[in-house]
Amino acid sequence: MSDLGSYLRKKREALRADDARFSIRQVAARIDVQPSYLSKVERGQEAPPSEKTLRRLAQDLGEDVDMLLALGGKISSDLAQIIRKRPMLFAELIRDLKDMPDHAVLRIVREVRDGNW
Amino acid sequence: MSDLGSYLRKKREALRADDARFSIRQVAARIDVQPSYLSKVERGQEAPPSEKTLRRLAQDLGEDVDMLLALGGKISSDLAQIIRKRPMLFAELIRDLKDMPDHAVLRIVREVRDGNW
DNA sequence: CCGAGTGTGTAGTGTATCCTAAACACTCAC
DNA sequence: GTGAGTGTTTAGGATACACTACACACTCGG
Numbered sequence: 001m002s003d004l005g006s007y008l009r010k011k012r013e014a015l016r017a018d019d020a021r022f023s024i025r026q027v028a029a030r031i032d033v034q035p036s037y038l039s040k041v042e043r044g045q046e047a048p049p050s051e052k053t054l055r056r057l058a059q060d061l062g063e064d065v066d067m068l069l070a071l072g073g074k075i076s077s078d079l080a081q082i083i084r085k086r087p088m089l090f091a092e093l094i095r096d097l098k099d100m101p102d103h104a105v106l107r108i109v110r111e112v113r114d115g116n117w
Numbered sequence: 118m119s120d121l122g123s124y125l126r127k128k129r130e131a132l133r134a135d136d137a138r139f140s141i142r143q144v145a146a147r148i149d150v151q152p153s154y155l156s157k158v159e160r161g162q163e164a165p166p167s168e169k170t171l172r173r174l175a176q177d178l179g180e181d182v183d184m185l186l187a188l189g190g191k192i193s194s195d196l197a198q199i200i201r202k203r204p205m206l207f208a209e210l211i212r213d214l215k216d217m218p219d220h221a222v223l224r225i226v227r228e229v230r231d232g233n234w
Numbered sequence: 235c236c237g238a239g240t241g242t243g244t245a246g247t248g249t250a251t252c253c254t255a256a257a258c259a260c261t262c263a264c
Numbered sequence: 265g266t267g268a269g270t271g272t273t274t275a276g277g278a279t280a281c282a283c284t285a286c287a288c289a290c291t292c293g294g
Contacts, residue, residue, distance in 0.1 A: 024271060034254055039272060050252060070204035075197055079208055082215045083196070087187035089222055090214075091196055094207070096229045098199045105206055108225060112213045141241060151284055156242055167282060 004071040005044035011061050012042070022061075031056035048072030121188040122161035128178050129159070139178075148173035165189030 016022035024042070028035040033053060040046040048054065054072050058065040069076055083090045097105055133139035141159070145152040150170060157163040165171065171189050175182040186193055200207045214222055 020269095023269080025269075033252095035270090036255085036272065036274090037253060043272090046253085047251070053252085064205055066204040066208040070201040073201065075192070075200055075204075076208065079200070079211050080192055082211055083192055084187040084190065086219065086222075087183040087192075088181055089219060089226075090211070091183040091193065093214075093222060093226050093229070094196050094199055096226060097207075097210075100229070102203065102206060105203075105210060108229070109206075109210050109213060112210070112217070112225070137239095140239080142239075150282095151286095152240090153242065153244090153285085154283065160242090163283085164281070170282080 003044075004048050004068070004073075005042045007068075007071055008057070008061070009042040011063060015061065027057075027060055030060050048074070051077060120161075121165050121185070121190075122159045124185075124188055125174070125178070126159040128180060132178065144174075144177055147177050165191070168194060 012022050012024070012027060020026075024038050025035045028038040031038075031053060033049070037046065037049075041049060049057070049072065051069060051072075051074050054068050054074065055065055057063075058068045066076055066079075083094075097108075129139050129141070129144060137143075141155050142152045145155040148155075148170060150166070154163065154166075158166060166174070166189065168186060168189075168191055171185050171191065172182055174180075175185040183193055183196075200211075214225075
C-alpha cells in the first residue's frame, strides 16, 4: 500500500547508525509493541499501526506526527474533530485548496497567523 | 454518542409528512439496508453506518453529505485524501483556523475562489 | 377479517483492525 | 563457545465495525 514501512525503516536505520538504542527491539520496547510486529510494519507485511502507536513511534524517532499518520493512511484525531465541528465550511475550503501550490496555502497560513482577519 | 440518529429521524419524519415514500422500510429499501438496521441507527442503538451508506442516505433525504458524515463521526474520504497528500501544511492551517469564527473562514474561502492568490 | 404496510426486537455473521506470544536463525564480543 | 543482542517467522486472538435475516406486534383501509 503506502510506503510507511520503508520510510520507518530508513529513518530508524539512519538513527541507528549513530545510536545503538534504535534497534527494532529497543524501539519496540519503548513504544510498547512486540518487536515482531514492528518488524512486519517496517517491511509492509502488516497494515499501519493505530494512531496511538504511530504517535509514540513519531516521538521516538523524532518525526512529524501528522506526516507519519498520513503515511499510515490516517488523520490526526484532533484535526478530524475540528473539521467535524464545521464540516461544510471546512469541506469547501479544503476542496478549494486541493490544487493550490504549497506556497499559496502557506501564504494563507501566514495571513491567518498574523491576524489579518 | 452523537445525535446522528435523532437528526435522521427528524428529517425523515418531516419528509414523510408530505410523502409516504419516506417510511423507514422504503428508505431502507432504496439505500439498500435492512429496515431494522435503519431503525436502530435512527434510535442511536447502532453505531453510525459506513461512509458509503451515509452517502446514500444523504442523497435520499436531500441532506448535505459532509454534514451527515460529520454527525456520523466521519470525514469524507476525498477530504481525507487531500489532507494526507500534504499533511503538515493542512494540519497547520486547520489548527490555526480552529478558533476562527465562520465568517473569517468564509472570507478566506471566497478569496481563494476569486483567485486572489 | 385480512392483507398490506408500519416500526422494532433478537440473534448472528463476515471482515477488518491491531495487535501478542513464542520460537527460530544469525552475529559478534568476550 | 557461550551469552547478549539482532531481525524474523509462525500462529494465533481480542475487539470493533457494519451489517443481515427473520420474526413479532401493531394499524388501518376495503
